[in-house]
Amino acid sequence: MKHSNISIFIPHVGCPHTCSFCDQRTISGAQHLPDGDEVRRICAGALSEVKEPENTEIAFFGGSFTAVPRDYMTELLEAAHSFTGSGRFRGIRCSTRPDCIDEEVLDILRSYGVTAIELGAQSMNDEVLEANERGHSSADVERAAELIKAKGFELGLQMMTGLYKSSITSDEETAEKIIALRPDTVRIYPVVVLRGTKLAELYEEGVYEMIPFEEMVSMCSRIMLRFQENGIRVIKCGLHASEFVEKDMVAGYYHPAFRELCESEVYLSRLMEIADGCSLLRITVPAKEISKAVGHKKSNIERMKAMGTIVLIYPSPGEGIEIIERR
Ligand code: SF4
Numbered sequence: 076m077k078h079s080n081i082s083i084f085i086p087h088v089g090c091p092h093t094c095s096f097c098d099q100r101t102i103s104g105a106q107h108l109p110d111g112d113e114v115r116r117i118c119a120g121a122l123s124e125v126k127e128p129e130n131t132e133i134a135f136f137g138g139s140f141t142a143v144p145r146d147y148m149t150e151l152l153e154a155a156h157s158f159t160g161s162g163r164f165r166g167i168r169c170s171t172r173p174d175c176i177d178e179e180v181l182d183i184l185r186s187y188g189v190t191a192i193e194l195g196a197q198s199m200n201d202e203v204l205e206a207n208e209r210g211h212s213s214a215d216v217e218r219a220a221e222l223i224k225a226k227g228f229e230l231g232l233q234m235m236t237g238l239y240k241s242s243i244t245s246d247e248e249t250a251e252k253i254i255a256l257r258p259d260t261v262r263i264y265p266v267v268v269l270r271g272t273k274l275a276e277l278y279e280e281g282v283y284e285m286i287p288f289e290e291m292v293s294m295c296s297r298i299m300l301r302f303q304e305n306g307i308r309v310i311k312c313g314l315h316a317s318e319f320v321e322k323d324m325v326a327g328y329y330h331p332a333f334r335e336l337c338e339s340e341v342y343l344s345r346l347m348e349i350a351d352g353c354s355l356l357r358i359t360v361p362a363k364e365i366s367k368a369v370g371h372k373k374s375n376i377e378r379m380k381a382m383g384t385i386v387l388i389y390p391s392p393g394e395g396i397e398i399i400e401r402r
Contacts, residue, residue, distance in 0.1 A: 080134035081121045081164070083109060085151070087138025092172075094197075095207040095239055095273040096266060098323070099138075108147075114154035122158060132191065133158060133167045139195075140169035141180045152187035159188045166190030170233070174211040176219035181226045192223050193231030193262070198238060198245070199252035206240035208273065213252070220256040231310070232258040236295060237266040237328060239274060239283050243294050250298040254305045261302050262311040265291050265328035267320055275325045291328045296340035312337055332371065339370040346375060349398065350384040357400040359391035368396075 086106035090099060099106075109117070118133060125131050133155045140148065155167050168191035169184070176194070184192065196216040198204050204212060216232070223230045232253050236246045253261060268274045268283075277283035286294075295312055302309050313333025314320055320329055330336060342360075346368070350356045356379075360368045368388050369376055379386045391397060 079125070079127075079131045080136075080168070081117065081125070081131060082134045082136050083114060083117060083151075083155075084137040085109070085135050085140060085143065087142065090139065090142070092210045093208050093273065094210075095277070096235065096269070098269040098272050109151070111150040111154035114151055115157070118155060118158035118164070122163060125164075128162070128164050131164050133164050135167070135169040137170075139172040139175050141171040141184070142175040149183065149187070152184070152189070156187045168193065168229075168231075170195060170231075172211060173215040173219040176222060178222065178226075181222060181228070184228075185226065189228070191229035191231060191259075193233055193260070194219055194223070195233045196220075196249075196253065197233065197235045198241060199234075199249040200241065200245045203238050203241045203245055203249075207238050217256065220258065224257065229260070230256070230258045231260040231262065232256065233262040233264065235264045235266050236298070237285060237291055239277055243286065243290070246294060247298065250301055254301060254307065258307055260308045260310045263295055263298060263309065263313070264311070265295060265313060265333065267314055267327035267329045268325045269320075270323045270325055278326050285326060285328075288328055288330075292333070292336045292340055295333075296337040296344075299337050300341055335367065336371055338367045339375055342368045343370065343375045343378060345396065346379055346384075346386060347382070349396065350379065350382075350386070350401070353384055353401050355385050355387075355400065355402050356398070357387045357389070359389045359393070359397045359399060361394055362390035362392065365390050 086108065087099060088106055088108060122128060135151060152167065158164050159166055167187065167189045169189060170193040173194045173196060194216060197209060199213040199216060201212050220230055220232065234249055234253060268278050274283060299309050299312055314329055316331035349358070365388065376386055
């Protein structure tokens with residue numbers, strides 16, 4: 076069953092934090108704050124268009140939903156709540172900071188029909204969190220995650236890879252600590268350095284060194300696999316393709332098909348394992364996964380060839396990889 080969201084962007088206007096990657100100070104003048112009436116209009120419009128509202132959630136994304144003024148938060152929730160329930164949308168989800176979660180706010184969210192909460196953990200390494208001025212610790216993430224689960228909400232955790240002072244080791248450790256918190260979903264955001272941010276300054280001063288793009292893809296593919304092996308749904312890997320990002324990006328790991336690159340990398344590891352040094356490998360893979368198996372611009376076929384294995388891949392109606400010939 077395909078799940079979808081009606082996304083409503085709530086900017087965190089006047090946020091007192093200065094996260095290294097956030098450009099809210101440079102764009103805050105242009106930010107639009109939707110009110111309850113606008114939420115009602117968006118939901119009513121979507122309800123008449125969405126085919127499976129029972130598999131669709133109203134999602135308040137963009138900032139720290141539980142850190143906006145309380146009256147404003149409840150105005151938005153009240154508007155959205157009237158569009159949930161039988162014959163309407165499945166529920167409401169929101170994203171927020173780990174240090175903006177407590178029992179009181181969770182009880183309010185529950186009373187308005189919120190079902191899923193995503194926390195911007197970003198890293199589980201305190202040195203990285205501090206260097207990027209997140210203003211919260213990894214202990215805050217653990218505390219908030221436990222509280223959200225204890226209250227029966229679906230838990231989502233978001234992590235950023237490649238932040239200032241992070242490393243492949245610290246990012247992979249972050250993924251393992253996130254797995255230990257047993258979230259239902261995760262989002263992986265490889266860092267994108269936007270104009271006007273602290274990261275852009277550090278990058279331009281030459282003190283923020285970034286690993287090559289290919290290494291980032293490779294690491295994110297390993298992280299993605301670890302989440303999937305642990306039954307955690309990866310709902311995003313890489314930023315949405317957007318003109319805004321392309322225009323304001325100074326450096327970082329943006330690719331319009333970042334997730335596909337990672338999924339191809341996962342396939343490459345499997346091909347290498349199966350080939351095990353043979354010179355010809357003929358396999359079938361599920362038809363819907365052919366492009367991932369072949370790789371972006373046939374990169375997997377070329378890389379296998381460079382390692383001495385000719386790989387021929389055919390589509391099959393079944394699940395998983397089947398070997399037709401290996402010699
Ligand atoms: S990313 Fe950081 S600075 Fe930006 S709105 Fe969120 S908490 Fe505030």
